[in-house]
Amino acid sequence: MLVLGIETSCDETGVALFDTERGLIADALYSQVDMHANYGGVVPELASRDHVRKLLPMIAKLLDDSGVKGTDLDGIAYTHGPGLVGALLVGATLAHSLAEVWGIPVVGVHHMEGHLLAPMLEVNAPEPPFVALLVSGGHTQLVAVHGLGEYELLGESLDDAAGEAFDKAAKMMELPYPGGPSISKLAQQGSRTRLKFPRPMTDRPGLDFSFSGLKTFTLNTVASMTGENGLGEQDKADICAAFEEAVAQTLMIKCRRALEQTGMQRLVLAGGVAANSRLRELMAEMVQKKKAELFYPRLQYCTDNGAMIAYVGALRLQAGEWTESIDVQPRMALSDLPKIKAA
Ligand code: KG4
Ligand code: ZN
Helix, strand or coil: CEEEEEECCCCEEEEEEEECCCEEEEEEEEECHHHHHCCCCCCHHHHHHHHHHHHHHHHHHHHHHHCCCHHHCCEEEEEEECCCHHHHHHHHHHHHHHHHHHCCCEEEEEHHHHHHHHHHHCCCCCCCCEEEEEECCCCEEEEEEEECCEEEEEEEECCCCHHHHHHHHHHHCCCCCCHHHHHHHHHCCCCCCCCCCCCCCCCCCCCCECCHHHHHHHHHHHHHHCECCECCHHHHHHHHHHHHHHHHHHHHHHHHHHHHHHCCCEEEEECHHHHCHHHHHHHHHHHHHCCCEEECCCHHHCCCCCHHHHHHHHHHHHCCCCCCCCCCCCCCCHHHCCCCCCC
């Protein structure tokens, strides 16, 4: 089954072709990051307009480059949520229109299920059951994956998502958007030990997260270290290193606890923050001590992409699921998804 995947939930236009026999055939991504960087964050209306401009030519090129005609496709998958409603509508409308023209089925895919199953695109794919840490700009969740489509929420952020905390902390130090990569880059020149930032909610039981206190702590630290000439370069690097260490340690402690609590031996990291190298390093040390296994997608499939949507869409279309009318769901829970029936 050959499926076209479309991702337009936020500031990346992603398209991909996935074949259930041959795997990922091709994918392409256009990032709007430079456009939004001028505003210090994503401007929803600009995001929607840019998806309108880019999506159709990207699909035409993807098919052309792969020697695939629209009528060769067996289905289309698009992200129907969560995300920015206007941006989601661009993908949903085009997916349904093309499916109508080509006479093929179409299915809406949960963006976070895409992230969650992105490691399945790798040769060394994790077999459920596993614990997944989903860390993106909008979500921080620990999920027990009992099977495909069988997701149990173990814990989540009570306020800011981990990626959002990176983005906001970067803004405080006037570092470019998106904040995660900017902080991570500068942290390499900083000291992880000079400043100690809090590890929120690690001293009490439970698997929920909170990053707003860490945000305030960062703001106060930046204010106290800013002199007449602004924040010194070394001080900035040290704040970045301390902040990154605090987030990574917090996430690692909660993942260790989730493995212990569920008795599961596999851990999956997914979503944009899973691209963070310090986080990967700490998680690798932790799973090694536990004789557990660690999985994550390659870097380009950690952040938003069309491949993960084409993959999940192919599984769901193969299981006989399809979406009748244009629907977008800006907020929807992973645990409400139906189990993916074996094909
Ligand atoms: O999954 P994603 O591409 O989009 C959403 O669905 O939100 O995640 C984007 C988030 C941003 O907050 C960005 O700052 C963060 O992922 N991010 C990182 C890194 N690369 C991206 N955070 C920390 N370290 C990174 N290397
Ligand atoms: Zn995402």
